[in-house]
Amino acid sequence: MTASRSATVDEFLEALLGKDEALASALARSESENLPAIAVSALQGRLLTLITQIAGARRVLEIGTLGGYSTICLARGMRSDGVLVTLELDPHHARVARANIAAANPGAHVDVIEGPALDALVEMIETGSAPFDVVFIDANKDQYPQYLEAVLQLTRAGSVIVMDNVVRQGAIADDESTDANVIGVLVALKAIAGNQRLFATVIQTVGSKGHDGFALVRVMT
Numbered sequence: 001m002t003a004s005r006s007a008t009v010d011e012f013l014e015a016l017l018g019k020d021e022a023l024a025s026a027l028a029r030s031e032s033e034n035l036p037a038i039a040v041s042a043l044q045g046r047l048l049t050l051i052t053q054i055a056g057a058r059r060v061l062e063i064g065t066l067g068g069y070s071t072i073c074l075a076r077g078m079r080s081d082g083v084l085v086t087l088e089l090d091p092h093h094a095r096v097a098r099a100n101i102a103a104a105n106p107g108a109h110v111d112v113i114e115g116p117a118l119d120a121l122v123e124m125i126e127t128g129s130a131p132f133d134v135v136f137i138d139a140n141k142d143q144y145p146q147y148l149e150a151v152l153q154l155t156r157a158g159s160v161i162v163m164d165n166v167v168r169q170g171a172i173a174d175d176e177s178t179d180a181n182v183i184g185v186l187v188a189l190k191a192i193a194g195n196q197r198l199f200a201t202v203i204q205t206v207g208s209k210g211h212d213g214f215a216l217v218r219v220m221t
């Protein structure tokens, strides 16, 4: 399937399942505030909502907020007494995300924490944060191995970890790649594969966001 064909199918399916005005407004605000158009697609966002719904999630961690599109999707599937912590380096992205999340009013309480994600993760580990039920990793790919290592200290048996952009237009299958993002993702995937506590798969995705994929990981013990 060509890229334009898969994007057309994405649009068709998005319309079929029902356009979402709150998410459309969040995207419009993000665009008008000059944020890059790198949020998950509408169909991918629905997958995130389904995952937090299926998990019955009360505590969700997101690494990489951007304008809060995926945050809203994750929060919508959570229990109403839930708490979502989302980590964002860029203060402007964080500001736009807070406005988008407030306007969408997704139910669960959302904390947008500004600064390098790894600093926040280390602080959560050191202060004995309660475990998260679902974690979505979607920030800078070169640090995916460190994010994974930290997240394994912030989860419990039964938690679900989702990592975005792990196929990278197919570059992930190139073991010789010198791209720091590909290397970061590959090191993280190898760590998952070699960890007896984890069970995982990778779902390749095509559509409006090109050829990429999600790693879906369950902490088993």
Ligand SMILES: C[S@@+](CC[C@H](N)C(=O)[O-])C[C@H]1O[C@@H](n2cnc3c(N)ncnc32)[C@H](O)[C@@H]1O
Pocket (backbone or CB within 6 Å): 038, 039, 040, 063, 064, 065, 066, 067, 068, 069, 070, 071, 087, 088, 089, 090, 093, 115, 116, 117, 118, 138, 139, 140
């Ligand atoms: C792909 S975007 C996130 C998209 C968002 N999850 C969505 O689907 O709506 C990645 C975000 O990670 C942020 N980021 C990059 N490096 C970071 C870091 N070291 N710590 C925290 N956030 C970071 C970027 O500023 C950007 O907003």
